[in-house]
Amino acid sequence: MKRGFLKTEKASGARSRSFNNLNLTTSVVPLQNAPFNFSPFSRVISRDPYIVEADDRLRGSDSVQFLFFPSNIPTSVFVDTLKNIHTFEKWINQAQRTPPPNSAAPAFAIRGCAGKGLGVFAQRAIRRGELIMAERPVYVSRPGISTIANSGEAFYESALAGLSPDAQRSVLALRNAQPPDNGVGAILGRLHTNALVAKPPFDPSARYLALFPNLCRLNHDCTPNSHYSFSSETFTGRILAVRAIEEGEELTLGYVDLVAPRDARRVGLREKYHFECTCPTCELPEEKLLVSDAKRRVIAAYFARLGGGTKIPADASLEEVKQLIKHAEDDGLVEALSILVVSALRLAKKAKNHHEEIKYVVDGVNWMRILEGNDAPGFCVMAKRLGMEPEELVEVFDCGEPIDYARFKELLERGRKE
Numbered sequence: 001m002k003r004g005f006l007k008t009e010k011a012s013g014a015r016s017r018s019f020n021n022l023n024l025t026t027s028v029v030p031l032q033n034a035p036f037n038f039s040p041f042s043r044v045i046s047r048d049p050y051i052v053e054a055d056d057r058l059r060g061s062d063s064v065q066f067l068f069f070p071s072n073i074p075t076s077v078f079v080d081t082l083k084n085i086h087t088f089e090k091w092i093n094q095a096q097r098t099p100p101p102n103s104a105a106p107a108f109a110i111r112g113c114a115g116k117g118l119g120v121f122a123q124r125a126i127r128r129g130e131l132i133m134a135e136r137p138v139y140v141s142r143p144g145i146s147t148i149a150n151s152g153e154a155f156y157e158s159a160l161a162g163l164s165p166d167a168q169r170s171v172l173a174l175r176n177a178q179p180p181d182n183g184v185g186a187i188l189g190r191l192h193t194n195a196l197v198a199k200p201p202f203d204p205s206a207r208y209l210a211l212f213p214n215l216c217r218l219n220h221d222c223t224p225n226s227h228y229s230f231s232s233e234t235f236t237g238r239i240l241a242v243r244a245i246e247e248g249e250e251l252t253l254g255y256v257d258l259v260a261p262r263d264a265r266r267v268g269l270r271e272k273y274h275f276e277c278t279c280p281t282c283e284l285p286e287e288k289l290l291v292s293d294a295k296r297r298v299i300a301a302y303f304a305r306l307g308g309g310t311k312i313p314a315d316a317s318l319e320e321v322k323q324l325i326k327h328a329e330d331d332g333l334v335e336a337l338s339i340l341v342v343s344a345l346r347l348a349k350k351a352k353n354h355h356e357e358i359k360y361v362v363d364g365v366n367w368m369r370i371l372e373g374n375d376a377p378g379f380c381v382m383a384k385r386l387g388m389e390p391e392e393l394v395e396v397f398d399c400g401e402p403i404d405y406a407r408f409k410e411l412l413e414r415g416r417k418e
């Protein structure tokens with residue numbers, strides 16, 4: 001998983017049609033004892049739903065942003081265009097949008113972690129595929145607002161000012177790894193250090209930036225034991241275990257492209273997150289490191305041939321992809337595995353190797369639920385296609401026995417015909 005990214009965007013002179021019929025005159029009232037206040041340029045444009053224009057100096061530009069504080073999630077702010085905010089508001093207010101599962105009986109604890117600040121640790125043994133944390137974001141914004149003309153940090157202060165004082169403090173409590181001399185303010189620094197990707201329900205292919213009080217505490221490892229995903233169906237960030245985790249183990253994510261070799265990963269982490277990675281993979285003895293780097297390089301080269309899509313390269317062979325799957329397994333590269341099994345099943349299908357095709361379909365479905373959860377819509381659809389209820393299929397995967405792929409042969413055929 002790559003973490004969220006911040007892009008820049010300049011205000012342009014183009015007029016926004018969203019303003020045509022708005023009376024934007026009400027100024028905002030600061031909250032008692034809250035760390036942040038609205039800027040004098042912020043205007044309330046609606047109390048119910050609670051929508052604030054972040055900076056009226058930007059009115060008429062393409063960069064103008066509105067802040068929405070959903071009443072049923074008083075600890076969240078959604079930063080977007082007015083049009084998108086109205087769409088989101090309708091979505092969030094629908095009765096069936098029940099709160100997501102929360103981390104009330106946590107399998108994790110957040111505590112100090114030598115040389116890394118805080119970290120997240122398993123409080124008990126955790127199964128592969130288990131949902132460890134689920135949390136709604138405290139802050140979500142459309143990408144491309146980091147350098148809105150002349151607003152800088154004041155913009156972010158306004159963006160947080162409508163949250164409860166506790167929610168504001170939860171953002172300030174996040175780590176800011178930016179060096180003090182780089183001119184990045186307190187909130188933007190925390191966005192750079194912590195932002196994860198969120199996908200708005202009205203456009204799940206979009207990549208928004210999100211801050212979470214707990215999820216943002218996971219540290220990096222180049223062979224992580226956990227995976228972050230965002231469920232746009234429940235508007236929730238989730239952490240799932242990608243392998244069995246022992247009690248006391250630190251939960252980790254991959255912040256950068258994990259199929260890059262060690263030196264490239266270290267450069268990325270140094271430049272963006274300002275730390276030197278000393279994870280077990282980076283600290284492998286020279287000989288083993290060369291092997292690990294070589295495996296990651298060939299997987300990266302294959303992904304370059306895939307070009308970001310799933311259409312297999314004309315010169316790829318099943319044998320080659322099987323070898324890459326083995327490399328990814330050796331190095332615990334689960335996201336890479338989930339992509340490679342899709343290539344493998346297509347190549348097996350092309351070769352009319354039905355036996356192998358079924359194996360990779362089933363493995364792909366298993367990776368899908370490990371990375372996105374047993375309740376992920378894609379997994380539920382695939383389980384039905386394999387002729388099972390999702391819970392039944394989870395049992396098959398979790399029972400600890402080797403998977404009997406032959407049992408899916410008929411089910412898959414039947415599912416295809418239906």
Ligand SMILES: C[S@@+](CC[C@H](N)C(=O)[O-])C[C@H]1O[C@@H](n2cnc3c(N)ncnc32)[C@H](O)[C@@H]1O
Pocket residue numbers: 115116117118119174175177193194216217218219220221272273274275276277278279
């Ligand atoms: C998203 S935060 C993770 C939580 C953070 N440790 C905290 O105290 O809140 C990212 C920052 O944590 C630190 N960090 C994360 N992984 C690390 C690692 N493997 N080694 C050292 N520092 C790490 C770096 O300062 C990084 O910029």
